[in-house]
Amino acid sequence: MPLVEERLAVARRAVETGRVRIHLSTATEDALVQETLRGERMEVERVTLGLEVATAPAVREEEDGAVLVVPVLEEILVVERRLVLKEELRIRRIATTETVEETVPLRRQVASVERLPGAAARSPEDQARPEDGTGDPA
Template sequence: MVEKLEDTAGEAVLPLVEEALRVGKRRVETGRVRVSVSTEVQEQVVRETLRSERAELERVPVGRELAEGEPAPTMRQEPDGTVVVPVLEEVLVIERRLVLKEEIRMRLVAVDEAVEQPVAVRRQRASVERLPPSPAGNGPERDR
């Protein structure tokens, strides 16, 4: 494209042109894919040795009283691998002894004391009177 330059008083005017770029994208299907998965099962025999451990406990009664000042036994391992765990028990020991704590001394002392106190005393007396027989004379004789 050619444009004519205008000449005005020794000046030239040049038109400037700029291109703008516009970028875009679109999806275009170029093909398709189908994926199928199938599983085959095949049994195999697997051999392996597994190790496990179990604890065997044996309780051995000892019943021994520790001597005065003897330290308490601690856990130990014997040469065959056996671990020995001592089980301790604290036992309350009660002693019963007769102790003469005191004596009480008692003696009898005779004391004479004159006492005056008014007391009501009752006494019964019987008087007997004989009466002559009744004039009718029919009944038995009575004592009054």
């Protein structure tokens, strides 16, 4: 008497249930930027002195550091040599502020999603034609 036995075989296959098409578009909009800029400029004032000095004066600051005084010396030949403080350069630091407005283009991408029917929802003729060119209807 022949014996019969049933066996279970489980297999998997991919079934397309739908597709998604995504479109990206980039939009540009102008944004107004306003900022205060700080800066400094230097102003040089020449002060003629013509004073005889025994030694060269040092560079110094005046008006709480707002003015830098740089002595300019000249030797002149007389019967004897004398040191004459010819002039001083007074360099003043002037702080400035300026408000600047500028239009800057900003880009933003927008994605739109379009759902397409999958292979299971297509007609039998469409399923027989593969879309990826491999021969698999996937």
